[in-house]
Amino acid sequence: MTIPPIDGTVTATAASGETAKRRHIVVRLLQDPVAICCIFVLLLLTAASVLAPFLTDQDPIKSSLAETLAPMSQQHPLGADGVGRDVVARLLYGGQTSLAAACVAVLVAFAVGVPAGLFGGYYRGRADAILAWASNFIMAVPAIIILLVVMAAVSQSTYVAMAVLGLIVSPSVYRLVRASVVSVREELFVDAAKVSGLSDARIMRRHILPVVQAPSIIQAAQIFGVSIGIQAGIAFLGLGSPTEASWGAMLNDAFANIYSAPLLLLWPALIICMTTASLALLANSLRDSLSGSRRRPTRHSDRVRDGAPSSEGSAAGDFAEVADDVLLAVDNLKVDYPVDGGRRTVVDGVSLTVRRGQVLGLVGESGSGKSQTAFSLLGLLPPEARVSAGRLLFDGAEMKGLGRSAMNRLRGKRIAYVPQEPMSNLDPSFTIGSQLAEPVRQHMKVSAKEAKALLLGLLERVGINDPARVYSSYPHQISGGMAQRVLIAGAISCDPDLLIADEPTTALDVTVQAEILDLIRSLQAERNMGVILVTHDFGVVADICDRVAVMHTGKIVETASVKELFSAPQDAYTRMLLSSTLEDATPRSPLKSMPKLPKRAQTA
Amino acid sequence: MIASVEVPAESHNGSDGPLLSIENVTVQYPSKKWRSPDFLALKGVSLDIRAGETVGLVGESGSGKTTLGRAVLGLAPVTTGLIRYDGQVISAMNRNQRRSLSDEIQVVFQDPYTSLNPALTVLDILTEPLLTAGTRRAEAEQRVKDLLEQVHLPRDASNRLPREFSGGQRQRIAIARALCRDPRLIVCDEPVSALDLSNQSRVLDLFIEIQERTGVSYLFVTHDLSVVRYISHRVAVMYKGEIIETGDAAKVTTQPKEAYTQKLLLAAPVPDPARQASRRAARQKFSAKLHVAGPFENPAS
Numbered sequence: 002m003t004i005p006p007i008d009g010t011v012t013a014t015a016a017s018g019e020t021a022k023r024r025h026i027v028v029r030l031l032q033d034p035v036a037i038c039c040i041f042v043l044l045l046l047t048a049a050s051v052l053a054p055f056l057t058d059q060d061p062i063k064s065s066l067a068e069t070l071a072p073m074s075q076q077h078p079l080g081a082d083g084v085g086r087d088v089v090a091r092l093l094y095g096g097q098t099s100l101a102a103a104c105v106a107v108l109v110a111f112a113v114g115v116p117a118g119l120f121g122g123y124y125r126g127r128a129d130a131i132l133a134w135a136s137n138f139i140m141a142v143p144a145i146i147i148l149l150v151v152m153a154a155v156s157q158s159t160y161v162a163m164a165v166l167g168l169i170v171s172p173s174v175y176r177l178v179r180a181s182v183v184s185v186r187e188e189l190f191v192d193a194a195k196v197s198g199l200s201d202a203r204i205m206r207r208h209i210l211p212v213v214q215a216p217s218i219i220q221a222a223q224i225f226g227v228s229i230g231i232q233a234g235i236a237f238l239g240l241g242s243p244t245e246a247s248w249g250a251m252l253n254d255a256f257a258n259i260y261s262a263p264l265l266l267l268w269p270a271l272i273i274c275m276t277t278a279s280l281a282l283l284a285n286s287l288r289d290s291l292s293g294s295r296r297r298p299t300r301h302s303d304r305v306r307d308g309a310p311s312s313e314g315s316a317a318g319d320f321a322e323v324a325d326d327v328l329l330a331v332d333n334l335k336v337d338y339p340v341d342g343g344r345r346t347v348v349d350g351v352s353l354t355v356r357r358g359q360v361l362g363l364v365g366e367s368g369s370g371k372s373q374t375a376f377s378l379l380g381l382l383p384p385e386a387r388v389s390a391g392r393l394l395f396d397g398a399e400m401k402g403l404g405r406s407a408m409n410r411l412r413g414k415r416i417a418y419v420p421q422e423p424m425s426n427l428d429p430s431f432t433i434g435s436q437l438a439e440p441v442r443q444h445m446k447v448s449a450k451e452a453k454a455l456l457l458g459l460l461e462r463v464g465i466n467d468p469a470r471v472y473s474s475y476p477h478q479i480s481g482g483m484a485q486r487v488l489i490a491g492a493i494s495c496d497p498d499l500l501i502a503d504e505p506t507t508a509l510d511v512t513v514q515a516e517i518l519d520l521i522r523s524l525q526a527e528r529n530m531g532v533i534l535v536t537h538d539f540g541v542v543a544d545i546c547d548r549v550a551v552m553h554t555g556k557i558v559e560t561a562s563v564k565e566l567f568s569a570p571q572d573a574y575t576r577m578l579l580s581s582t583l584e585d586a587t588p589r590s591p592l593k594s595m596p597k598l599p600k601r602a603q604t605a
Numbered sequence: 606m607i608a609s610v611e612v613p614a615e616s617h618n619g620s621d622g623p624l625l626s627i628e629n630v631t632v633q634y635p636s637k638k639w640r641s642p643d644f645l646a647l648k649g650v651s652l653d654i655r656a657g658e659t660v661g662l663v664g665e666s667g668s669g670k671t672t673l674g675r676a677v678l679g680l681a682p683v684t685t686g687l688i689r690y691d692g693q694v695i696s697a698m699n700r701n702q703r704r705s706l707s708d709e710i711q712v713v714f715q716d717p718y719t720s721l722n723p724a725l726t727v728l729d730i731l732t733e734p735l736l737t738a739g740t741r742r743a744e745a746e747q748r749v750k751d752l753l754e755q756v757h758l759p760r761d762a763s764n765r766l767p768r769e770f771s772g773g774q775r776q777r778i779a780i781a782r783a784l785c786r787d788p789r790l791i792v793c794d795e796p797v798s799a800l801d802l803s804n805q806s807r808v809l810d811l812f813i814e815i816q817e818r819t820g821v822s823y824l825f826v827t828h829d830l831s832v833v834r835y836i837s838h839r840v841a842v843m844y845k846g847e848i849i850e851t852g853d854a855a856k857v858t859t860q861p862k863e864a865y866t867q868k869l870l871l872a873a874p875v876p877d878p879a880r881q882a883s884r885r886a887a888r889q890k891f892s893a894k895l896h897v898a899g900p901f902e903n904p905a906s
Contacts, residue, residue: 189720193782196678197734198707201700207733211724366801367772481666510665511828515872515888537802540874543881563878581803582876583831588855589813592658592838 029290036286039279046276050096059087061094061246070262082251082265083258092268094246099232099276102163102247106228107221109167114174115217119205121175122182129179136172144169148235157242159232166228177220181213215291219284226280233273248273305377305401308333308389328499328531329355329378333391336370336377344387347373349555352391355499355531360522362546362563363535366578370555371535375501378533379418380408396498414444417492419502419521423484427476434472437491444495459490463520482513486520493524500525503535518545539582543567551575622692623653624822625677625790630686630696632672646672648846649686656789659816659823661837661854663830663869668843674792674826678712679703690790708738708786715795717775721767727753727778728763734785752781756811773804780811784819793825797832809836830873834858842866867891 030036049056059077068085071077079088117136121129144166151165185191186209194204229248235241236249237256248269255265310332336348348370355361365371377388393400395411403411412418420426428436434453441452453472460468463486471479471487479487485505492500502521506514522545525532536542542549542563550560551572559572570576632647647669654660664670675681677688679698688696695706714720721730728749735745746763753762756777767775776796783791793812797805813836815821827833833840833854840857842850842865850863861867871888875881 188722189714189716190722192678192680193712193714193720193779194733195680195700196707196710196712197737197782197785198704199733199737200704203737207725208722366803511830512665512868512872515874515885518874519885519889538874539802539876540881543876543878544874544885567877578802579876581806583806583809583829583835584873584875585877586831586835588834588858589659589836589838590855591853592655 030286033286033290035282036290039283039286042275042279043283046096046272047100049093050100053090053093053097056093057087057090059090061086061090062244070258070265079268080262080264082254083262084254088251088265088268091246091251092248092272095248095251095269096272098159098245098247099229099249102159102232103225103228105160106163106167106170107224109164110171110174110224111217111221113168113171115178115213117171118175118178118213119182119209122179123186123201123205123209125183132175132179136175139169140172142169145231145234148231149238149240152235152240157240159236159241159245159247162235162240163228163232166231167224170224170227173224174217174220177216178213181216182209185209185212215287219287219291222280222284222287226277226284229273229276229280233269304404305393306387306389307401308335308391310391326357327354327394328357328359328396329353329533330392330394331378331390332393334374334377334393335389336373336382337387339385347555348377351552351555351557353550353557353560355533357498357531358525358529359548360525360532360534360546362542362549363533363552364537364539364542364549364578365552366537368554369552371552372503373555374552375503375533375535379416379501380412381418410444413440413497414495415497416499416501417495417497419485419488419492419500419505421504422508423481423488424476426488427484429476432473432475433479433487437472437487437494440491441494456490456494459494460487463487463490463524464516465490482509482517485509485513485517489517489520489524493528493530496528497530499531499533501533501535504537505534506541507536507538514541521545539567539579540584551578624656624658624691625654625824626689627652627673627677628687628689630673630676630688631684632669632676632681633684645846646681647676650843650846650848652841652848652851654790654822654824656822657816657820658839659812659825659837661833661840662824662826662843663828663833663840664843665828665869667845669846670826670828670843671794673843674712674794674824677790677824678710678792679706707734709788710790710792711783711786711788713776713779713783713791713793713796715798717772717779717799718767720779721775721782723767726764726766730767730778731763731782731785734782738786748785749781752784755784755815756781771804772800773808776800776804776808777811780808780815784815787819788821790822790824793823793827795827796825798827798829805832806835812836830858830870842869864895868895 064084064086065081066085068077068081070083071081071085073080077087077089079092081087082091117132121132147169148162148165152162155161191204191208194208199207232247233249233252236247237252239253241247241250241253243250251269252266252273255262255269258265331354332352334348334351335346337344337346339345351370351374353361353363363371363374373382376382377386382388390401395416400408400411427433434456437456438449438452441447441455442449445452445455447455457468457472460471465471465483465486471483476484489505500521505521506517509517518541521532521534524530534541534546546563548560549563549566550557551566551574552558553574559566559570559575561571566575567579570579627650629649629651630647631645631649634644634646636643650669650673652660652662652673662670662673672681676683676696679695679700683696686696687694690706690709695703698706725733728746731749731752732742732745735748736742740748749763750760753760758774758777758781762770762774762778767778770778776799779796796812797808800808809832812823812825816823823836825833825836837854839851840854841848842857842861842863844865850857850861850866852862857866858870861870868888868891871884871891875884
């Protein structure tokens with residue numbers, strides 16, 4: 002047996018790399034100094050409020066006229082307020098009211114918003130429409146007026162007010178939950194759960210709620226902060242119950258005495274600011290740790306670095322006399338990316354040549370580095386990629402070390418690109434014509450009118466029946482096959498010498514694929530272009546390529562003419578790949594009356 | 606080996622009836638735009654699947670092949686027509702009645718990346734259908750070990766998350782989930798399209814191996830004629846919401862009768878430069894001929 006156990010080798014590497022990501026969100030949060038500070042402040046405040054009776058023996062409510070505006074002393078560490086109540090006691094007991102009432106607001110908001118969001122998002126239809134209407138209605142109502150009315154007419158309790166506030170902000174929770182549910186309910190794993198016979202309640206608990214969890218925690222922190230602020234505002238207006246100590250009521254009292262004891266304003270203001278700021282910063286840290294690292298990737302220059310020439314003499318020999326018809330000569334190309342504590346090489350010493358009028362196939366499985374090779378030639382790699390080459394000759398000139406503007410002059414004009422997903426490579430908000438015309442005008446220095454005339458001709462050339470209509474259409478108005486024709490027309494519009502096509506037919510139906518390959522073949526012959534075609538499909542290779550390079554784990558394992566590769570593959574990996582193709586497999590014969598197996602006979 | 610043949614059959618539906626029978630099924634989606642006509646995804650499709658049989662459903666994008674699979678699973682609404690499973694009409698069932706079918710009909714989806722919940726471990730994914738059915742946890746965990754072995758995954762796979770596996774391995778996990786409750790029919794919706802070539806043939810071999818051992822039937826939806834030829838006993842070709850040709854795999858995928866199937870076959874490239882050149886020539890000749898005869902408006906006629 003020569004078939005290497007591909008499945009097995011992949012896991013080993015994947016598993017070790019993934020453990021880092023598996024770290025719990027809490028662990029990641031605790032690595033953020035801001036988050037640690039915020040959590041510390043909030044815990045301290047909570048503990049101080051809860052332990053208020055043990056921390057002070059002063060009564061926060063009972064007034065004592067003898068101690069009106071008493072200065073700081075042994076008995077009153079921060080003095081006493083306008084009616085002689087101890088400031089420290091009021092801060093501590095006020096914390097109890099403020100924090101507990103904020104909890105009420107959060108709980109009500111979630112008790113209303115989460116079920117409504119789950120229900121509306123999962124079942125959609127009429128119920129969803131009614132819920133959406135109700136949520137819009139609540140959001141349209143001015144919150145502070147409702148709160149004032151409730152406190153004036155119903156109850157002066159801060160808890161009641163915060164319950165009402167919870168109701169008023171519940172649409173924000175509803176919207177958040179509903180949006181998460183709508184995005185996850187279309188996932189295939191939810192369909193699979195339905196087919197597995199799970200009840201709706203269980204699907205929601207197991208598959209949908211966990212997705213909602215993370216954004217909800219952030220939302221809760223925000224609502225908590227908002228409700229502390231609103232409480233203070235209401236109490237400051239003098240609407241709170243006189244029997245409840247609260248930070249807002251302290252502000253109110255301090256404001257009345259602002260000329261005689263300005264310092265009284267400082268303490269409640271400080272504590273309110275600390276609480277709301279900690280909550281807001283904590284929410285931010287949570288969001289960051291959920292979305293992963295905040296670090297910006299280290300940017301490498303766009304230039305291809307100097308690398309060692311390949312050690313093998315044969316490749317060097319190939320270069321010794323670069324023949325006139327060699328369009329592209331690459332020697333010892335390397336691409337690597339930063340990973341935890343090192344760099345991972347995805348293209349490892351690739352050398353290849355493309356002659357004028359030649360189609361080179363770059364074949365391999367996913368992860369073989371074939372697309373990375375093509376992208377590095379186009380300069381399309383992400384900024385953290387590091388590219389080096391021993392030699393990178395395009396039409397006899399060294400491309401290594403060319404800056405961005407010099408590369409841009411080559412790219413588009415002399416080196417063109419056809420992508421895998423035609424639709425996602427067209428901007429949906431512009432007409433096809435305007436997208437095609439822009440590079441033509443830039444590279445060819447022609448007027449808009451001339452560009453249009455040229456492009457209409459090309460669209461006709463690539464087999465579009467009604468070029469004028471397509472030219473003024475938007476991408477969503479044409480089919481995938483048509484979009485690929487449009488992109489090919491765009492790619493050849495500046496008369497390139499080299500066309501790099503990355504799986505140009507993989508996303509297309511097989512009948513369309515055949516037509517697109519015919520088109521590429523005829524254009525290539527007509528213009529004597531060099532083509533690099535990246536593909537995983539040996540049928541496509543056999544159809545269009547002259548030479549083939551087979552890639553495996555970043556290296557080229559075999560390069561041969563298409564005839565040799567299929568008739569006498571040299572490398573074991575190539576042979577394994579070729580033997581995996583199903584095209585020549587014998588069809589399965591019709592079912593001979595299969596013995597009917599009873600359902601569970603085989604499970605014993 | 607399992608001496609399955611000696612166990613007497615206990616199928617509910619007599620001797621010769623098909624396991625699944627799709628009778629003149631139409632699926633219609635209301636149009637999103639006001640007053641424009643509704644979209645007919647399926648236009649009166651009929652198809653039978655016998656016990657132990659693989660029926661390949663092949664067609665291009667938009668042909669309705671996936672919709673037919675989803676209709677069988679109860680995930681697409683059947684507007685008219687009937688789907689019978691083991692003699693029982695299942696096309697008009699509601700969600701709750703449908704849940705009783707979960708140990709009869711199962712599914713393997715195309716994309717092994719989105720069909721497994723990324724937050725659950727393999728053990729959780731695989732025990733879930735069993736626990737729902739009332740199996741005890743210890744028993745379910747033992748069953749998962751057996752299943753992992755059946756799909757040739759290492760036993761220690763159960764404590765890992767889906768993202769730690771390659772595409773081919775994920776698809777094996779999805780297959781194990783489908784096998785959990787010993788279904789008699791599995792709807793496979795493009796289960797190998799997202800896989801690399803070498804994994805593709807291995808996963809197909811696994812499907813065949815499981816079928817030969819358990820006698821499960823497959824409705825195998827794919828766009829790839831070579832896949833369908835390899836795995837199917839019978840093949841149905843879909844075009845614009847209709848089945849235009851059915852027959853034995855060897856016949857339909859090598860000498861098709863219908864012009865559209867011929868076009869599909871000629872468009873699929875062969876991994877052999879010389880033969881591909883002649884197939885290409887044949888295709889170009891064929892489409893030139895069709896061009897004269899008119900476009901594919903009604904290939905069924």
